Amino acid sequence: MDLSDIHTLLESARNGDRGSLARLLSQIERSPVVESELRLALAGTEARAVVVGVTGPPGAGKSTLISSLLGPATAAMGKTAVLAVDPSSPFSGGALLGDRVRMQSHGLGECVFIRSMASRGENGGLARTTATAVQLLDACGWQLIILETLGIGQVELDVMDIATVVMVVLNPGWGDTFQANKAGLTEAGDIFVINKADKEGAAQTRADLQDSLALLQSPVPISIFDTVAVQQQGVDALWNGVESYLCSAREQGLLAKKQEKRRRRLLMRILERGLLSRMYDYLDSEHGSHRLSAVLRGEIPLEVLQAEMLSSVEAKKH
Ligand SMILES: Nc1nc2c(ncn2[C@@H]2O[C@H](COP(=O)(O)OP(=O)(O)OP(=O)(O)O)[C@@H](O)[C@H]2O)c(=O)[nH]1
Ligand SMILES: [Mg+2]
Known part of the structure; x- marks a missing residue:
């Protein structure tokens, strides 16, 4: 791709053309040269979007929860983009299409943009490319960007560095099955969700989680929400939790500190x-x-x- 094409595409993407935005996202995934050029073109653009990172073990219900949050999220924040940073996500391929159709039937089509980013085994580049993709979406006026990623390793946690707020999605029984990455996940989270609360053991999981969180020192109180994403239960309360987290984090200067950390990395x-x-x-x-x-x-x-x-x-x- 000719580098001057990038600028043309960027201009139309910033004017609201989704096709140009999608092409740019594909190009930055494919080529580090395009990515650097785009970063230069975007340099100095003010970061305005709120980035909500959603992480957690495979199958915890992250994609379902994100779909169910789109109603309250778009009502509060307007244009919302979802980036699924994992090839196994149902936001990719055929299921992505299914989700799009579902969203359009909710009347959200115009203000929702969904995209998956494949890791292609190139771990180190994943967080970098995601950061550029987030910057691009922000520059194109997507006020809320939701990032879905698996919470299983360092790369995913790196990706979560890009987030203004990190939501960790767990399920009843989490305490018994995910010992290995328990500390990593609890340290990464600002908000915790026990999804599939319709299953047995939600109260025990809440108690386990509270024990783990008690060991951490957070300047902002950490909340735990119960949801049944498939039935849209607890989702409005969860969204309110995100908003109040953002509010107190902003007041306490935590958001500015995170921004600094992100720039340093x-x-x-x-x-x-x-x-x-x-x-x-x-x-x-x-x-x-x-x-x-x-x-x-x-x-x-x-x-x-x-x-x-x-x-x-x-x-x-x-
Ligand atoms: N019983 C129950 N099932 C749920 C709930 N939320 C999601 N599921 C189901 O759990 C399965 C996995 O949901 P996904 O949303 O794909 O989970 P995910 O965390 O995005 O999965 P990966 O991206 O593959 O890690 C699906 O079959 C959902 O229908 C819930 O609240 N209760
Ligand atoms: Mg998923």
Whole structure:
């Protein structure tokens, strides 16, 4: 894709053209060059959207819950985009179409945009691409962005760094089955949901969760909500919980702190990527490849090459 096309697409996406927005999202997933160009074009755009991250174990009901939140969410915030950051999500493929149809029948079609982002095994790039996608959606006027991701590993938690508020979705019986990632999930959450509360054990799970949360120190009180997403039960209360979390987090300066943390992580990622590519350029150069061979043969110490590489980066700066 010609880089000038990106600017044309961006302009029409910002004017509300969904097709251009969808094409840009595909392009940034496909090409880091397009992604960098777009980041530059968007640099300085004020971040205004609220990003709600929804995470939790597989099958906890995240997608169903998001669908059921769309009514109250769009009523309160207007245009809402959903990004499902996982290939297994029902928001992808055929089911995505089904969901779209359902939403259109709710009359939400115009103010809802749904998209899935495949991880394609390229874990490190996932959080970065998601951050760019969120920035793009924000610039195109999507006031609320809901991110769905599995809560099973580091990448998912990285993705959650992009969120203004993180909702962790669990089910009755969670305490027995998800020991391994218990701490990671409880630390990631700002709001907890016990979905499938129609099943046995919701009260026990609430007690377990309260025990885990008591160990954390949070400046904003953490609430636990019971929902039955398939029956739309508890969903309005949950949405009100999101709004009141946002309100107290804003008052206490927590949102500004999160924004700072997010910028720091992005900066580190961009720097890492830039430095690595310079290092590889050095090793690919004639001189660099000779030096590398000498290190591999044990003729010069590793540390010497390391120092040379660092000073070559230093020299290029000037
Ligand atoms: N009984 C009951 N079933 C539910 C509830 N919410 C969702 N389900 C069902 O649970 C299953 C999984 O729901 P999903 O919304 O796909 O769950 P998910 O967390 O998005 O799943 P992954 O994206 O694959 O991790 C579906 O069959 C839903 O119909 C609920 O409140 N009660
Ligand atoms: Mg899902």
